[in-house]
Amino acid sequence: xxxxxxxxxxxxxxxxxxxxxxxxxxxxxxxxxxxxxxxxxxxxxxxxxxxxxxxxxxxxxxxxxxxxxxxxxxxxxxxxxxxxxxxxxxxxxxxxxxxxxxxxxxxxxxxxxxxxxxxxxxxxxxxxxxxxxxxxxxxxxxxxxxxxxxxxxxxxxxxxxxxxxxxxxxxxxxxxxxxxxxxxxxxxxxxxxxxxxxxxxxxxxxxxxxxxxxxxxxxxxxxxxxxxxxxxxxxxxxxxxxxxxxxxxxxxxxxxxxxxxxxxxxxxxxx
Amino acid sequence: xxxxxxxxxxxxxxxxxxxxxxxxxxxxxxxxxxxxxxxxxxxxxxxxxxxxxxxxxxxxxxxxxxxxxxxxxxxxxxxxxxxxxxxxxxxxxxxxxxxxxxxxxxxxxxxxxxxxxxxxxxxxxxxxxxxxxxxxxxxxxxxxxxxxxxxxxxxxxxxxxxxxxxxxxxxxxxxxxxxxxxxxxxxxxxxxxxxxxxxxxxxxxxxxxxxxxxxxxxxxxxxxxxxxxxxxxxxxxxxxxxxxxxxxxxxxxxxxxxxxxxxxxxxxxxxxxxxxxxxxxxxxxxxxxxxxxxxxxxxxx
Numbered sequence: 001x002x003x004x005x006x007x008x009x010x011x012x013x014x015x016x017x018x019x020x021x022x023x024x025x026x027x028x029x030x031x032x033x034x035x036x037x038x039x040x041x042x043x044x045x046x047x048x049x050x051x052x053x054x055x056x057x058x059x060x061x062x063x064x065x066x067x068x069x070x071x072x073x074x075x076x077x078x079x080x081x082x083x084x085x086x087x088x089x090x091x092x093x094x095x096x097x098x099x100x101x102x103x104x105x106x107x108x109x110x111x112x113x114x115x116x117x118x119x120x121x122x123x124x125x126x127x128x129x130x131x132x133x134x135x136x137x138x139x140x141x142x143x144x145x146x147x148x149x150x151x152x153x154x155x156x157x158x159x160x161x162x163x164x165x166x167x168x169x170x171x172x173x174x175x176x177x178x179x180x181x182x183x184x185x186x187x188x189x190x191x192x193x194x195x196x197x198x199x200x201x202x203x204x205x206x207x208x209x210x211x212x213x214x215x216x217x218x219x220x221x222x223x224x225x226x227x228x229x230x231x232x233x234x235x236x237x238x239x240x241x242x243x244x245x246x247x248x249x250x251x252x253x254x255x256x257x258x259x260x261x262x263x264x265x266x267x268x269x270x271x
Numbered sequence: 272x273x274x275x276x277x278x279x280x281x282x283x284x285x286x287x288x289x290x291x292x293x294x295x296x297x298x299x300x301x302x303x304x305x306x307x308x309x310x311x312x313x314x315x316x317x318x319x320x321x322x323x324x325x326x327x328x329x330x331x332x333x334x335x336x337x338x339x340x341x342x343x344x345x346x347x348x349x350x351x352x353x354x355x356x357x358x359x360x361x362x363x364x365x366x367x368x369x370x371x372x373x374x375x376x377x378x379x380x381x382x383x384x385x386x387x388x389x390x391x392x393x394x395x396x397x398x399x400x401x402x403x404x405x406x407x408x409x410x411x412x413x414x415x416x417x418x419x420x421x422x423x424x425x426x427x428x429x430x431x432x433x434x435x436x437x438x439x440x441x442x443x444x445x446x447x448x449x450x451x452x453x454x455x456x457x458x459x460x461x462x463x464x465x466x467x468x469x470x471x472x473x474x475x476x477x478x479x480x481x482x483x484x485x486x487x488x489x490x491x492x493x494x495x496x497x498x499x500x501x502x503x504x505x506x507x508x509x510x511x512x513x514x515x516x517x518x519x520x521x522x523x524x525x526x527x528x529x530x531x532x533x534x535x536x537x538x539x540x541x542x543x544x545x546x547x548x549x550x551x552x553x554x555x556x557x558x559x560x561x562x563x564x565x566x567x568x569x570x571x572x
Binding site for chain 2: 022111138203221246
């Protein structure tokens with residue numbers, strides 16, 4: 001039985017990473033090796049040319065920078081707004097808290113395409129088309145429901161006596177939040193911020209619609225439109241390198257923080 | 272004479288309300304207003320013909336939906352995609368969660384491996400799988416040819432049936448880990464002594480699953496099932512990048528059709544009616560699921 005279950009798990013793990021592995025190996029192949037029929041599995045003469053071309057002849061550095069700025073700022077903004085709201089909710093009446101958290105759940109369930117056109121109108125009216133803030137604001141808002149949800153349940157576990165003590169020492173509510181509650185919640189804040197970062201990095205539809213200049217594109221849209229869906233010749237090597245380069249930050253996050261990410265995900269589902 | 276000012280208490284600034292402002296403003300601007308605006312626009316014509324000024328047309332867009340075979344087609348495709356891929360994810364996720372059960376050793380590595388597909392951007396996953404399914408250079412054909420399962424390369428994304436299957440495989444690859452992790456958390460929340468009680472009553476593995484694991488798992492199943500159904504029904508990235516809705520509209524899901532209606536045909540009023548109709552369908556589905564799964568669960572106790 002143990003052997004059997006171990007075999008199943010190993011099979012699933014292999015299935016989960018094999019496609020990524022194949023792209024990693026492909027990204028190290030030369031153009032001539034890539035178009036060989038039948039394809040080779042391992043690169044026979046590994047080269048970094050594909051990555052070099054991405055960052056020198058294509059605006060990949062720019063995509064990268066855009067994605068980092070947008071994902072980092074939106075995740076910061078989201079965690080900031082969410083911790084204020086979650087702290088308020090935590091100390092609010094239970095009936096009020098229940099109404100707010102269930103309406104947040106409904107908000108989280110709305111398909112993003114419902115928001116697409118009016119948001120586009122707003123972004124255009126604000127002159128934010130092709131501007132990072134045109135995505136930062138929507139992303140931070142879209143991440144709020146899950147973030148408030150996670151932080152409310154975490155703040156609720158902090159003993160109230162600590163806050164009473166802070167109040168006796170003359171700290172205001174805001175000071176209590178900043179000096180007592182937030183430092184104690186560092187792990188939850190990190191988890192929430194990370195999930196918000198991953199979401200923002202991965203978002204496609206809004207990024208595709210709101211950013212149409214090469215200089216403003218995010219990396220997800222950059223790689224997806226690099227794909228030769230619309231052109232005749234498909235740049236396989238660049239595609240493979242693009243897939244790996246755009247996924248690398250996320251894969252690193254997963255390896256380092258997998259326990260936190262899982263905790264955050266499952267808490268969101270079970271609370 | 273002393274003219275006394277009325278004694279005014281320094282007005283305590285209502286900090287509690289202030290705490291909600293940043294989140295409320297963001298959600299109002301990015302979520303609430305667009306939902307209202309889309310609903311309003313769904314009752315208007317707003318297109319090139321009207322110089323993009325909304326003109327009230329009553330329920331005309333909804334009438335058009337009732338006779339739009341492309342819309343019906345996209346609904347059928349989306350429903351088929353949702354049912355098949357969610358069923359597969361749950362079957363695989365549940366099997367995996369039950370097998371892993373209380374696995375302790377190497378859990379960190381297992382989790383990193385299984386989480387990897389879930390964290391990658393869906394649009395990138397589409398690029399990744401489109402290449403795997405490519406007829407000339409795709410690794411799938413190479414493997415199948417080597418194993419002599421097939422004898423000529425198959426153009427997976429060029430045939431309606433296999434294109435849909437390819438998208439489903441990519442989606443199942445991405446989301447099974449999520450379902451697995453949520454269900455695993457559910458299984459781990461079951462108190463161990465309940466299993467012992469069943470054992471003492473002479474119950475086997477099936478009794479344990481039916482009377483202990485399953486009731487505890489139901490709320491987790493409900494949440495992840497609802498979440499997954501709504502997400503699959505709104506699927507856009509994967510289809511848009513992998514097949515663009517093709518071949519010949521065979522994989523065009525509702526979100527892809529609505530996106531085209533908005534951004535390509537610039538028929539804003541009609542696109543709005545489409546997405547509102549989809550939201551109504553989803554709300555009804557979520558309600559039915561709630562009745563089926565959670566109401567029964569509540570009766571068990």
